[in-house]
Each structure stands twice: as C-alpha cells, then as structure tokens.
Amino acid sequence: MKKILLLICLSFLLIECNSTDDVEVEKISVSLQFEHFWLASPLTASDLDTFKFETKNGDFLKIERLRYLLSNIYLINDNETFTFSDYTLIDLEKDDNFTLQLSEKIVPGSYQLKFRFGFKDDDNIDGAYQDLNTVNFNVPSMLGGGYHYMQFDGKYKDNNNQDANFNYHAIRAVDRSDPNNLVYEDTSFEVDLGTLSFISNSEITVKVNIAEWFRNPHTWDLNQLNTVLMPNFEAQKLMSANGKTVFSLGDIN
Structure with a gap:
C-alpha cells in the first residue's frame, strides 16, 4: 500500500513539473520615443524659425532645420540583439516626438539600450541608402562621400x-x-543609455538636449565657427565631443 501511495505522489510531481515547463512566458512590446529639449524646455516643430535660444557663449539663434541620423538602435540581452532600427533619420520639423517600435516582442528582463549617432565607417557607404539619397543627406565625393550625421541650420545674431x-x-x-x-576619422559615436529592466509593455523616452551641441565640453562661438564646417577637420572632432552629452535616458512608462 505504501508503495502504491509513493507511486501516486511521484506521478503528481511529474505532472506538475511538466505543466510548469510547458508554461510560456508572455512576451512584451517596447517602443522608443525621442523628445527634444533646449536645456530643460521642450522643443517642438512650433519653435522653429524664431529667435528664442541662447547658447552658453551668449549667442542668440533660431533653428530653421534640424535632422540627424541614428543607426544600430538595439536592445541587447545575453549576447542577443533586438532591433528598433538599423538606421533612421529624425527630422525635427516632421518628427518632434519621433517613435520607434521594437521589431519583435521580448521576454521581460534586463536589456542594454544602445545606438549610434551617425554611421560607423563600415556602414557609411556612399550612395547605398536610397531613402537618404532622396532627401539629399549625402556628403560630396570631394569630402569622402557617405552621409551626413546631422544637418543643423539656422541664424544667429552676430x-x-x-x-x-x-x-x-x-x-x-x-x-x-x-x-x-x-585622411579620415570616424567621428560617429555610440550612445549607451545603460541597462534597463522591463516587466510589461514599455515606452522608453530618450531626451535630446539640442543646447549641448554648443556647450559641453567645448563652448561653441558661432562668430568663429558658423559655416563651411564640413571640410573643417578640427571642427568635426569638436562636434563629436559635444554630441556625447546630447542624449540621455528619460522616463520608462
């Protein structure tokens, strides 16, 4: 009788284990929203074409166009990579709160969020991206070809x-x-927003502080560096250094 009871108990344990193993973890969706600021003030398309911004150097300016390229926009977990986008062009005039959806649902857990400002050299292939060609985001061949990382245009008070x-x-x-x-130098840079934990469907906010392009670590003087910056080797390196403080992690909802 004891042997029969033991066999019955073992059977129940095996059934319970198999039942647990068969349960699938419900996957979640994650999106990424880019919100633009000038310092702490929200910046939208309605703020274009108006003299309302002051740089750290004291230059007053208005923004007429701002569009920039991000690539390799990923969540990474245990050497597995989930893609928001291989690359995307964000245009403030059209997308002042631009949103990307993760290409597939993921298991809840911890993931590292990374993306690149611009294209790294291996991806910066002249003429390779028809959508970027169409909107004139190319770099002239005399400057090495490939693509812009950013076009940021406007006026300032001299x-x-x-x-x-x-x-x-x-x-x-x-x-x-x-x-x-x-002689070329890859001045694109990777942005690592850290390791994030997800337990349910989530929207990540990336804060984009446009004022940082003019302030940190190099205080930018528009009276000295204003136009014809593309062929300026040293200016491009200064831009790259300043850009590394533009992007930061916002709320996760």
Missing part, C-alpha cells in the same frame, strides 16, 4: 547684432591638407 547663417553639419571628419591623400 557681433553687430545682424542675422548671420550657421550650418552646423556633422560628417565623418576629413583632413584635406593633401587633396590626393585624404
């Missing part, structure tokens, strides 16, 4: 309080000291 143009365009830095032997 030392005579007159309206003057600025074209803060970020590309792969190129030294043209010898036109027959161009």
